[in-house]
Amino acid sequence: ALERTFSIIKPDATRRNLTGAIVKKFEDAGLRVVAQKRIHLTKAQAGEFYKVHAERPFYDELCEFMASAPIVAQVLEGENAIAKNREVMGATNPADAEAGTIRAEFAESVGENSVHGSDAPETAAVEIAYFFSGLELVG
């Protein structure tokens, strides 16, 4: 089915000027950027976005990192966009990511792993709504 998913190009990637290289991976896989903005999150905004991880030992480090430099928030659209996006990103830990995936090529560590992507339709809807209004989604 035609789906939309939420994607973040993370601070480690924007810092290394990898935005275009990462967008190209998505577009080459058939995903279309239907919304995109570059923003610098506060730690509190990052904490709200990642609140499901609030009890994890890496939560504070994760929020610090996500507020350490600009991110690029995106909505990607395509057939099976959620699964396709996860395939193109590769495993969370770059050491486990398949060759050719974004994380295999660009990620620096499990924490600084270049991209985030929604894991299910329900989370995609919540994450898209956190960053974008309906008027900003241009299919």
Ligand code: CMP
């Ligand atoms: P993401 O898909 O953005 O969702 C939660 C993030 O937590 C994950 O990607 C990783 O970047 C981060 N994360 C997961 N495990 C660890 C860990 N062990 N140490 C630091 N960060 C982690």
